[in-house]
Amino acid sequence: MLIEVWADTRRTGRCRSCGARIEWATAVSTGTAMPFDAPIVAESRRGLFVDERQVDAVDTLYSPSHFETCPQAPDWRRKGSR
Numbered sequence: 001m002l003i004e005v006w007a008d009t010r011r012t013g014r015c016r017s018c019g020a021r022i023e024w025a026t027a028v029s030t031g032t033a034m035p036f037d038a039p040i041v042a043e044s045r046r047g048l049f050v051d052e053r054q055v056d057a058v059d060t061l062y063s064p065s066h067f068e069t070c071p072q073a074p075d076w077r078r079k080g081s082r
């Protein structure tokens with residue numbers, strides 16, 4: 001699945017639950033920040049701009065959402081994600 005994200009929202013971080021390296025990006029469709037396993041494998045969609053902002057397409061086959069891969073994922077709902 002391809003998820004389109006705003007390129008200028010991408011930033012690296014660490015999962016607060018398991019300590020894994022992750023990369024945050026805000027999905028264009030939902031406007032919510034999502035954690036992906038780092039580094040993100042993204043197609044830079046050159047020429048694809050929405051409101052003059054660059055859009056990257058993240059392939060979840062190679063960069064799954066960390067919500068799905070985190071071994072501590074069940075904790076996220078309890079503590080909330082940041």
Ligand SMILES: [Zn+2]
Nearest residue numbers: 015017018070
């Ligand atoms: Zn984690």
